Each structure stands twice: as structure tokens, then as C-alpha cells.
Amino acid sequence: MTWIFDNWERFWEVTAVHLRLSAVPVLIGFVLAIPLGWWASRSQTARTVLFPFANILFTIPSIALIVITPVVIGVKILDEINVIVPLTVYTVALMIRSIADALSAVPGNVIAAANAMGYRPFKRFLTVDFPLALPVTIAGLRVATVSNISMVSVGALVGLGGYGQLFTEGYQTDNSPKVFAGLVGTVVLAVLADGLLLLVGRLLTPWARVGR
Amino acid sequence: MIEFRAVTKRFEDGTIAVDELDLTVEAGTITVFVGPSGCGKTTSLRMVNRMIDPTSGTILVDGKDVLTVDPPTLRRGIGYVIQQAGLFPHRTVLDNIATVPLLSGWDKRKARTRAAELLEIVGLDPNFGKRYPAQLSGGQQQRVGVARALAADPPVLLMDEPFSAVDPVVREDLQNELLRLQAELDKTIVFVTHDIDEALKLGERVAVFQKGGHLAQYAKPQELLSAPANDFVASFVGRDRGYRTLTFLHAEVPVHPVATAKLGERITVTDWTLVVDEQNRPKGWLSGVDGEVEVNERDLVSGGSLYDGSSLRGALDAALSSPSALGVVVDDAGAVSGVVRADDVIQALAKARAAGEVPR
Numbered sequence: 311m312t313w314i315f316d317n318w319e320r321f322w323e324v325t326a327v328h329l330r331l332s333a334v335p336v337l338i339g340f341v342l343a344i345p346l347g348w349w350a351s352r353s354q355t356a357r358t359v360l361f362p363f364a365n366i367l368f369t370i371p372s373i374a375l376i377v378i379t380p381v382v383i384g385v386k387i388l389d390e391i392n393v394i395v396p397l398t399v400y401t402v403a404l405m406i407r408s409i410a411d412a413l414s415a416v417p418g419n420v421i422a423a424a425n426a427m428g429y430r431p432f433k434r435f436l437t438v439d440f441p442l443a444l445p446v447t448i449a450g451l452r453v454a455t456v457s458n459i460s461m462v463s464v465g466a467l468v469g470l471g472g473y474g475q476l477f478t479e480g481y482q483t484d485n486s487p488k489v490f491a492g493l494v495g496t497v498v499l500a501v502l503a504d505g506l507l508l509l510v511g512r513l514l515t516p517w518a519r520v521g522r
Numbered sequence: 523m524i525e526f527r528a529v530t531k532r533f534e535d536g537t538i539a540v541d542e543l544d545l546t547v548e549a550g551t552i553t554v555f556v557g558p559s560g561c562g563k564t565t566s567l568r569m570v571n572r573m574i575d576p577t578s579g580t581i582l583v584d585g586k587d588v589l590t591v592d593p594p595t596l597r598r599g600i601g602y603v604i605q606q607a608g609l610f611p612h613r614t615v616l617d618n619i620a621t622v623p624l625l626s627g628w629d630k631r632k633a634r635t636r637a638a639e640l641l642e643i644v645g646l647d648p649n650f651g652k653r654y655p656a657q658l659s660g661g662q663q664q665r666v667g668v669a670r671a672l673a674a675d676p677p678v679l680l681m682d683e684p685f686s687a688v689d690p691v692v693r694e695d696l697q698n699e700l701l702r703l704q705a706e707l708d709k710t711i712v713f714v715t716h717d718i719d720e721a722l723k724l725g726e727r728v729a730v731f732q733k734g735g736h737l738a739q740y741a742k743p744q745e746l747l748s749a750p751a752n753d754f755v756a757s758f759v760g761r762d763r764g765y766r767t768l769t770f771l772h773a774e775v776p777v778h779p780v781a782t783a784k785l786g787e788r789i790t791v792t793d794w795t796l797v798v799d800e801q802n803r804p805k806g807w808l809s810g811v812d813g814e815v816e817v818n819e820r821d822l823v824s825g826g827s828l829y830d831g832s833s834l835r836g837a838l839d840a841a842l843s844s845p846s847a848l849g850v851v852v853d854d855a856g857a858v859s860g861v862v863r864a865d866d867v868i869q870a871l872a873k874a875r876a877a878g879e880v881p882r
Contacts, residue, residue: 430594
């Protein structure tokens, strides 16, 4: 812990990078997964294509994906894109399933009622289907966020990676307090992000916790 | 008015859900579509607001071919009540009711005022407005479902097995409430059910559907009971047809005086005596003791159903279910006004039949 207080500025700097590298992929991945999840919730064909594909993506080790990304998309090795792209891929792979399940779980008679009231499809999705899918979607988003926060560190292998930098540097210089600082930072960030999403979820879905 | 003209619905797998349906639903009436599952009653209903489009034929609502109107616009002009209410769980009761007005572009305040008004019309406490559907009982949810369908004051109301998921006592409340509402609102209502008793109770006209999407009979309820068109209709309307026909007869039945006594009184019981409370409301029967006795709650034999002048069925049931074979007649306040005998009901029926009041 003393390392953190002695190197306050450096610690904040890597924290900011870590936060950015994990939050941006979650946001982009979430937005991309919404139409894909919607498609998967409606079409059997989409499910047979998307679900196995998403599973395969998710089984690729993060190290491999991060190392190979610069080669595939051809950007400079130190560009943050090299971490953002693979983590976005993981988020999409994880969220397609969550969103598809969440949308499929919206009760059929509620959908039928919405149609019978005269909703047009897009407005129905935005104001009925999607809000009702939020509790399950947010649960998926929490898993994706926490897993992203832990995986960012792997980016240290290509010279990026927030707290991951503290791991590699600490390891190379035999500085275990530095490694420990990175570990504490990762855990605290994950817990805070998870708590924040939980809170946002509760505020957005007050109806989900009322009983008789 | 809703007209079905040679309407057929054939699904992709080849099954015929509705077969050449010709039927006119009169404006301002409750018309019930009844039949076993798979008879095409719900498909027929859903073709009215284009939740399903017919394979061939025409459906006219107030003279206008529904296929010429874009579905969302058509649906906003037709109320719809679905099974188990289908309320939006993420919206408060008030916002649920305001759905169609808001979709039709009313401003928020006007829509909410209208929603609050409807909450009262369907008999719910204004406090319910801020609750979520999950905080309501099944019966209350379905009242909200009816309110939501009525919000934009559509002339036509489609009701798709609305009361099938609630218990029998609540169902009867909801049915009575619907009849009360309809007396005030005078909508053109199409009501789908698989329950023949519900159909006979609510329908001014009843369309009985048969497997394969055939319309077996379209008639007034008493006609279905007294003159079923074929064996299917006869078996579908079920047992006790003769008895149930009495529901639709309101002939005069002679009311006889009856000996009454109050609790605590000392009387000499010779025959059946009706014990009443201070407001002259029936409490039970007393009989079979010799000599003078004090009227005691313990000795009472509880009575049968009460006859409030509704129909011959009520009169006969009161007489048959009473331990004394005398059916207790009560007035609007519930006070005893006399008794009826089963023989008199049978005679009243014979008279009504002779006068041609019983449909053949």
C-alpha cells in the first residue's frame, strides 16, 4: 500500500488508462451487441450462426488475441486500439447471449398487448421490449465489465494495460509492492464498477423489485 | 358494426383456422365468440385489428375494409383486452392506462387525467395509479387491462379470453362489472371465451364455433339453449339446458306469505318458520320442535339461495335449495317479502310457453 502513496501520480495515471481501456470496449461492445442480440432473439438461423461463433471467440485466449490484433488490423504496436478491439470482441461475444436471452424472456402476452395497442416495431423495441430486458441485460453487462477490467492487464504484453504495467515492471525489477499495488487497483476498480452498474440498474428498473 | 364476409384463414402449415365466416356484429352489443380450442374464435377476433390477416374475404369495421388501414393506426382505434391483462410491468398503472392516448399524440397531462378518470370508471382506488402491475391482484390487473383498452374511447372493443385466468368469484365480479360498464358505454364488444356459461351470461348474441373454423350457430343465448342448431351445439351448451333456459325467462311467480320470527322470541313452532334479523333479512329456518321454544341461533337450519326477482331460474333454485322447499324472496334491501314454491315456477313456465315466450 505504501507504494501507492509514494507513487500517487503514477498510480492515478495507470488507473485512468486502465479505466479507459476497460470502459470503452464495454460501451462499444454493448451497443454492437444490441442489434445482434435482438436478431438472435427473433431468428433461429441467427442463433445457430451467432451463438457458436460467439463461443469460439470467447475461447480464444486473451493473450493470443491481443498479440495478434496489431498484425490483423495493422496499427502501431503501442496504440490503445490494440487492446480496445479484442476486448470489444469479448464484450460482444458475451453480451449477444445475455441480450438475446433477456429479449426472449419478455412475456408473449405483453408483446401481443403492445402490438394490439398500436405500437410500431421500432418504438415498441425502445419503450417496451428493451426496458423489460434491462434487468437480465445489466446482469450480463456486469459480468462483461468485471471480466474486461481483469483482462486489460494482459495488454501489458504489448506495452499497454493500465495496472498490467505495474505487474510487468514490478516483476522485472523484483518490486513486489508494485505488483501488489496493481492487484489492489484491479480488484478495487472491479468492485466499484460492478457496484456502480448494480446501482444504475436499480435506478433504471424500480419495477423489477416490487411484489404484492 | 363489424362485418365478416366470406373470411377464411389458412395458416402456412395448411390448417384452416377460419372457414368462410359470414357474420355481422351489431353496433352497441356484446357478441361472444365461443367454442373449444382450435375452433378459430381467437383467430377471427384477431383478424378484426389485423393482428392476423385473412387469407381471403373481407372484414369491415363501420363500413371500412380493415385491410386498407395501416395496422398500428387501425389498432389505436380499437380497444383490446388480452388474456391475463398483459400489462406493461415496467410502467405504473396510470401510465399503462394512458398507453393508447400517448401513442395517438395526446399531451401527457391530458392523457394522465383521462387515465385517472378511467381508473375510477373500472372501480379501482385512485391510489392504485402509482403502483406497478405486480403489486395488483389478478382481478385488479384485468380491470386495469379494461381501462387501458377504453382509454382512447374506441367504439369497438375486442376482448380475448380476458377473464380466463382469474378465480371463479373474481371472474363473476368482472363479468358483472363489464355488463355494468357496457350499460353506460354502449360499445361494440366482441368477447372470446371457451366458457359457455360466460358466453350465455355476457352475450346478447353468441357465435358458437366448431372445430375447423366453422360457425355452427349464431343466435341469442336463449335460442342456443332451446333450439341448438346441431348435435355439436347441443353438446357444447351442455347439460341442464332446460334448467338454464329459465335464466332468460322473467315471468311472474306468485309470492306466498311466510311465518317469521326473530332471535330470542318465544314461539310455538308448528311448521317451518323463517328466522329473520332486526332488518327482516333471512337468517335460517326453524322446524320440527313441539311446543313453545325460544328462537336460538343453534337450532337454525341454514337456508338455500335467495330469489331477488331476477329470473325463473333464480326462483326455482331458491325453492329447490331451501330445506323447507320454500324459496325465500327478498327485496332490493335484502328483506324477506315472502316465499315461492317450485310448482308455481313450473306453472309460470307452462304459461310462458303457451304465450310463445319460450323460443322453439
